[in-house]
Amino acid sequence: MPGYKVSRFPNLSAKEKPEYTCSLCEDILNCPMTTPCCLKTFCEDCITKWLQNNTTCPYDRKTLTVDKLYPASSVLVYNLGNLKINCEFWDNGCREVIKLEDLIQHTAICEHNEAKRPKTCDVCYCDKTRDHDCVKALLVAKCSANIEIDFLRKTVTDMESEKDQTMLK
Known part of the structure; x- marks a missing residue:
């Protein structure tokens, strides 16, 4: 899945946004993967799709394959997990703002999830x-x-x- 829409992060400052944004989808990183050449981080889905059609890094254009990618640093993953995000059922009436690391659990039990109603x-x-x-x-x-x-x-x-x-x- 590509990144999370920036608009779902009510407390994200303009200064913080570039740290957590995938340059391919321009959303907040989801399952971040890092390139070995330039150490840039992208959403796993975004960089994988890129590499299905390209053989170079989207940032520095050096040769790159999926097997050369590695998970983002634990510090970045920790900081992403602590970002506050609006529930994906905000438009259905849920007003919960939770940590990104708790989003999956919240989504599964959210009373505004029509699939669960x-x-x-x-x-x-x-x-x-x-x-x-x-x-x-x-x-x-x-x-x-x-x-x-x-x-x-x-x-x-x-x-x-x-x-x-x-x-x-």
Whole structure:
């Protein structure tokens, strides 16, 4: 996966941004890999894709192959992990800002992750959508229930009437 969008890092200063940015995707590094020639760091996916079509480093143009790449320094990985990032479900309503190193765990349990959401509402048991309104759903259900109750009452009354007529004969 390419880097993380810079806009997801609310506390990242303009001064810090170049330290953590992949020059290929221009986003914050994801799975950073370093080149042996110029010691530049790129997202693993970005540099791997680059090297599928090129045989040189994107920075200094020296010969480079995937097997020559190595993981970024532990200091860089540690600092990246401590950056604060907005949850990827920010647009769905999650307002969590977590450490980048905790993002995977948060994403798996985030209540705003629609893939993890129950398909029915726990309150009114109707289909749960982003614009879900329990009150409206319950009113519709109540109307349907009242129609069914009226039908069942009439059926019971008709059956009792038939029973009474049968008993009289």
